[in-house]
Every structure is written in structure tokens, then in C-alpha cells.
Amino acid sequence: MPISMMAERKKLCLYAPTHGNENEHLVSLLSQLRVKRPPVVFGHPKGVTEGSLYSRRYLYSVNAHGADQRGVNGNVRMGSDSIVVSRQSPDCREEDGLQWLRYTSNSRQGGGALCSSYNKKSVIRVFRSSNLKSEYAPPGLDWTCTSYRYDGLYLVTNIWDAQGHLIDGVDAEIPVGGAQYTFHLERRPQVSVGLNDKSCNSL
Numbered sequence: 587m588p589i590s591m592m593a594e595r596k597k598l599c600l601y602a603p604t605h606g607n608e609n610e611h612l613v614s615l616l617s618q619l620r621v622k623r624p625p626v627v628f629g630h631p632k633g634v635t636e637g638s639l640y641s642r643r644y645l646y647s648v649n650a651h652g653a654d655q656r657g658v659n660g661n662v663r664m665g666s667d668s669i670v671v672s673r674q675s676p677d678c679r680e681e682d683g684l685q686w687l688r689y690t691s692n693s694r695q696g697g698g699a700l701c702s703s704y705n706k707k708s709v710i711r712v713f714r715s716s717n718l719k720s721e722y723a724p725p726g727l728d729w730t731c732t733s734y735r736y737d738g739l740y741l742v743t744n745i746w747d748a749q750g751h752l753i754d755g756v757d758a759e760i761p762v763g764g765a766q767y768t769f770h771l772e773r774r775p776q777v778s779v780g781l782n783d784k785s786c787n788s789l
Contacts, residue, residue: 627667628708704769716734747765
């Protein structure tokens with residue numbers, strides 16, 4: 587075997603997961619080949635089922651959440667197709683009601699993409715992390731591995747600016763610099779997921 591091929595094979599082995607089944611292992615290895623993928627894909631992803639648990643690596647490899655580190659995937663031109671909810675901070679006006687949630691972000695963290703999704707009325711996939719300090723957080727895959735539950739499609743229905751003012755109108759302006767926008771997302775459709783959700787209060 588040529589030295590270059592041996593080096594690439596060794597590199598792939600370094601990224602082999604220590605948890606999960608053989609299919610996830612294979613998908614993870616294939617993801618290292620850096621196959622070109624579309625930046626944004628709306629709707630339900632292939633290989634992912636609502637209510638099921640997955641690793642972050644798996645979600646990235648099947649393009650269910652195309653950002654390997656950021657919580658928001660997408661761009662200003664096309665919008666956001668998915669978010670990962672790993673934290674909820676009252677100081678950032680964030681809250682979780684299961685059928686709805688409030689998520690705060692700025693332009694550097696994906697706020698511009700979320701504004702575009704609001705303007706385009708594009709649905710967004712929501713994945714809740716087992717690290718989330720919420721009654722709606724999923725269990726971990728095991729004590730060493732963070733899990734992510736696919737909770738379906740959500741729509742941004744309201745946006746508040748950094749001062750807490752509700753943004754009216756059809757076209758929301760993209761947040762500038764570090765300005766924090768709070769996005770209210772509602773599940774589409776509103777269906778029972780076997781957990782007790784709570785009503786939404788004003789910001």
C-alpha cells in the first residue's frame with residue numbers, strides 16, 4: 587500500500603467513534619472524505635427520525651445539522667435549516683416550552699440566518715441536547731456521550747431586538763455585529779410528543 591494511502595487510512599482511524607453501531611461508524615469514516623455537501627437543506631433529513639437520539643458526529647455526517655461546532659446551520663442568503671439547543675439562559679431571554687422555544691443569537695452565531703428563515707417562512711429542524719438544563723432535555727446515550735434528540739420542524743414566528751422590542755413587519759433586518767436577537771420558534775405541526783409542554787408567556 588502506498589505511503590500516502592496508509593497515512594490517510596491512519597488519519598481516518600483516528601476519527602473512528604468509540605460508541606454507536608457499525609452504520610454510524612461507516613458514515614463517520616465517509617464524512618472524513620470531505621464530500622461536497624449543500625450548505626442548507628430544508629425539511630426532514632434522511633436517516634433521522636423524530637424523537638430518536640443521535641450523536642453530534644452522526645448528525646453532521648448525514649447533513650441533518652451541517653455545522654460541526656456552531657449551534658445554527660445556514661447563511662444569510664438561504665436562511666437556517668437547523669439549530670442545536672444546548673443551553674437556555676434567562677439572562678439571554680431564552681426559554682423552552684417543548685412545542686415552542688426562544689433562542690438568542692447574534693450575526694456571528696447565526697442570527698442573520700435565522701432572520702432570513704423568518705423572512706422566508708422556512709421551517710427549521712430543532713435538536714435538543716442532553717446537556718440542556720431543561721425538563722425537556724433528552725437522556726444521554728451513555729455517561730460519556732452527549733445525545734441529541736430530533737424534535738421536528740419549527741417556524742420562527744417572532745423576533746425581539748437587543749432592547750426587547752418586538753420587530754414588526756415582514757422583513758426583519760439582519761442583526762449587526764454582536765447585537766443579540768431573540769427568536770421565538772413554534773413547532774409545525776403542533777403535535778403531542780409524550781411530554782407535558784407549557785404555555786407561552788410574553789417576553
